[in-house]
Amino acid sequence: MIAPAAALAADAVTKRYGDVTVLDRVSVSVPRAACVAIVGESGSGKTTLLRMFNRLVEPDAGRVQVRGSDVKTVDGVELRRTIGYVPQDGGLLPHWTVQRNAELVPWLKHDATRAELAREALSLAGLDPVRFGTRLPSELSGGQRQRVAIARALAARPDIVLMDEPFGALDAITRGELQETYVELRARLEVTTLLVTHDLREARRLADRVVVMRAGRVEQDAPMSEVVANPATPYVAELIRRALTDDIAAAP
């Protein structure tokens, strides 16, 4: 069932690689300006689902819609230029400066104001463009690199951002800082976000709604509070129990 106002929607999508069914009739929908987190362990199919929204993966069955239109009717390259993307490892071009990395998407769209847009995005992501613009990714810390990746995703002012474990490789403190930055950003930009993470606490912090996936199927799709209060399956319950234990262990 697709809500008419959804920015992103997948309807009963299935994906198989040989004999392995990675996604089995999965449906997800992200309303405009909302943030939905897909939570699951590796192999749950969450990244494959994410990559369907910018046509990096085509479904074997089912429908994928972006801004209300079927992605099959849109050119993949053009589509990708309208959707921000933040991968886990940053994926910055190592031979380009911070400024040039941030300019990437506006440059691809032949936007004459790309330098301006990149500087703005870097500032939003918490990096001083004057201080960091001329540096190379190798001259930055992991957290700073991920800030550049966020700036790069936002520079062309997309209304949708896909994030694939964006903070997964960072230490706990830096991760917390970046999560905070993103919460602030979202409040200002009203950008629709689909976040893939294995970390329930990150989902709770950033997302309005959580989709728990396991082995290519959706276990539960609900607001975080409801997932915590009424886990739909023993697997979800176990996931929550472990996340809470981690919280206690992480407390001083």
Add this chain to the structure above:
Amino acid sequence: MSARNSCILVALGVLLQTQAHAQTDRAVVVASKPFGESYLLAEMFAQIMEARGLRVQRRQGLGATEIAFRALRTGAIDVYPEYTGTGLLAVLGEPSQPGRSARDVYDRVSREFRRRFDVRWLAPLGFENTYAIAVRRTTADSLDLRTLSDLARESSKLRAGLTPDFIGRPDGLPGLTKAYGVRPRAVRSLLPAVKYQALAEGAVDVVDGYSTDGLIKRYNLVVLQDDKNFFPPYEAAALARSALANDNPRAIAALSELSGRIDVERMRALNERVEVAGESVESVARSALADLGLTGTTTARVGNSTATREGREGSLISYLVERRGQIARMAARHLLLVALSLIAAIALAVPLGLALERLPRHAEQVIRAVGLLQTIPSIALLAFMLPALGIGVVPALVALFLYSLYPIVRNTYSGVQTADPAAVAAATALGMTGRQVLRYVRFPLAAPVIMAGIRTAGVIAVGTATLAAFIGAGGLGDPIVAGLALSDTRMILSGALPAAALALVVDGVLALAERVATPPR
């Protein structure tokens, strides 16, 4: 036209100049095969024609029979010394008929070569130089070897060291095996320059030589008697293009002055002066012609500086210093050959490697096909190209170009293929097209790998370019080939040492380029 392009054109012009020159002035091109006697006879051909007022160009040390004869047929050279027996067996491919007379063989090759190849045998020079199968005296005594039949009886105990030519040709080992049943325990391919020494030192037990070799006596070797008359008569004669007779009858007249004038004792003595005493080919030829009364006396030439400084005494260093100008010229030519072929290879192989990234389905097949080129032995490749490209600079450049392709294509392809996967994935996800990813991400990131491939190709080309001497393209291979033919170690080193130095320099320069090409990270 860019400065770089004009540079390349000038360089090509310099390389081709010698050839163009030869064509306009109609110099007679005299060649030899890569062994001492052939050098000496060719030099005598050249000098007598010069004495009769003809312009001569020397192209000594061409590959072996195959390359020299093809060069003659294609008109790249005009004349070189050849042996009737070689013509009969190796060129005409006729089976050996024991007991055939020298006259009979000469008539046969004369008629067939004229008819089939438009090539003329001038009247024989006056001596035969047949194959001589030689063993150490101790081996001959202990196994009681006197004839080739004796050798066949004991051959399974013996290791043979044979020239590559002899191993393959029908009047060589295959014929010996058929006629006598000679089957050595092992056969090693040895160049003429080292085979006698290898025999004397016991590294092998049997070698093939020539009956006029000066070294047989020096090493106290026993030549086994050809008791079944297997080897046909090998009369030496000038082999010339028929066109030479039409274009330049004076050349034929000059060459014919040598006919019947050189007997086997004289030839052996001359060979000994070159191979054992270490006199230069140029001065031995000069004095031989004077002794035959064909040119002025030798004393007229005594003032001539390096030519008269005979013998192989003196240090290697002083030898190299003395020839520094010549070595520098050869090194420059060598470097030009390498540079031009490498530039051409880069121009094809890098775009090809990039294109294959876009067509990954065909990549492995194409790269394997290019790699196959690499497995063709260089001499064979040069021989294949001879009919189409002749001898000289052009086929050498083509061969070096072909050999340079593989390392560059391979590295370009795998460089762009394996470029930072995270950066490639992110660039794609943000909307770069495949071509944009190749151009802005994969290619710059692969640059150091591509440069490493170019560096490999460059160093290999410096080594391979020494073989260009076999087809008369010059470079540092010239003294190596000549030195091998004349058993002159210093001459070999005067080409090999600069070539090694050049390889290091090329490697160093390209290593620097590799560092510059490495994108900052």
